[in-house]
Amino acid sequence: MAKELSGLEEFFQLVDEGREGHNIGLSTGSAKLDLYADGYLPGVSFLIGGASGTGKTTFTLYRYVYCPLVAYLRGECKERDPHWKMFSLEMTRSQVYAKLVSMYIFDNFGVELRFKQIFSRGKDCKLSDEEYELLTKCKDFIKILDERLSFFEGSLNEATYLKEMDEELEKWGTFEEGKYIPNNPHMILGVVIDHMTLIKASNGRSKKEEIDAISRDSVQIRNNTKIVSPIMISQFNRNSNGQERMKQGLQDPSIEDYKDSGSLVEDSMVVIGLFSPHKYKLATYKKYNIKTLEQCFIGVFILKSRFGASDMMIPTGFYGDCSHYADLPKPENIYDYEKYTNPNWLLEDEVQQLNVELSNVDEVEEVDNNCENKYSFTL
Secondary structure: OOOOOOHHHHHHHHHHHHHOOOOOOEOOOOHHHHHHHOOEOOOOOEEEEEOOOOOHHHHHHHHHHHHHHHHHHOOOOHHHOOEEEEEEOOOOHHHHHHHHHHHHHHHHHOOOOOHHHHOOOOOOOOOOHHHHHHHHOOHHHHHHHHHHEEEEOOOOOHHHHHHHHHHHHHHHEEEEOOEEEEOOOOOOEEEEEEOHHHOOOOOOOOHHHHHHHHHHHHHHHHHHHOOEEEEEEEEOOHHHHOHHHHHOOOOOOOHHHHOOOOOHHHHOOEEEEEEOHHHHOOOEEOOEEHHHHHHHEEEEEEEEEOOOOOOEEEEEEEEHHHOEEEEOOOHHHOOOHHHHHOOHHHHOOHHHOOOOOHHHHHHHHHOOOOOOOOOOOOO
């Protein structure tokens, strides 16, 4: 049995680990998000919300699955060895894969391949031979997804959640006398629940009580394992887009927008809210020309962060056809708004291209274990 550390020992252990580079997270692909919220680290709870249609799932998949995975495959923070448990209550595994593959195809081939095209959904969306050939080039990437993403699809309540988590944790460590000993104490096991409002009540509880129970369980699992990072997606409450609120100019997301979500805010270390000014027919927003950018502008609000600044907004370009997000320049530095309505501007900057060499994945094992936080995907 491992000796229990004193408060003094635990404190300096964390200090020493930081000096050795062990307290740096994988990049989310956003320099500002990495700076303000410390990137993607183990033992951190995230809450991501927004009104319906603001791209909450796509944002989560891009910033907290795809970009950290690519950073790892490129050799950054090798010890993190990221894996994910996906409680996908709305999308199937193949649909989630389609979004991730769309991201990969754009980064590596510069082609926008929409979710609907991949599955030929609709008369005008049949996959061409050339596009099918691109998909075949993604097989190695999809194999990596198979190795690193574990899926649960179905009805979720607290009992099912705890059972699934027990089985998942047994893959990555052992339980000894009530304590969890991870095989790799520096790895990240992301636990994504998409989304919380689809959780089913059980044992005579209300849905809010069931959500609270799973949220509390997630905090306990996070604290006891040190490797789990819960990532919970939630819908804003109905009053978040009320007409009276819009008239008062109070359209920005706030903590209050989660008030129907039980204890999720209190249990989370980083709370993010997404806002689409185009959805509310705003012509300008924070000095940005929304009339031109339209749905390509998303405000990413850091509403709470235990690790840095909060109550701030990251102006973000959103490109749904390739499921990409990118930090935008300041409005005074944008001279051609039309440029930012198309994701091809990302390809103009070599820093933006991920260029994952999947054929050299084995070489990742030989990369120096230096966790320098390189903002490889920044604008």
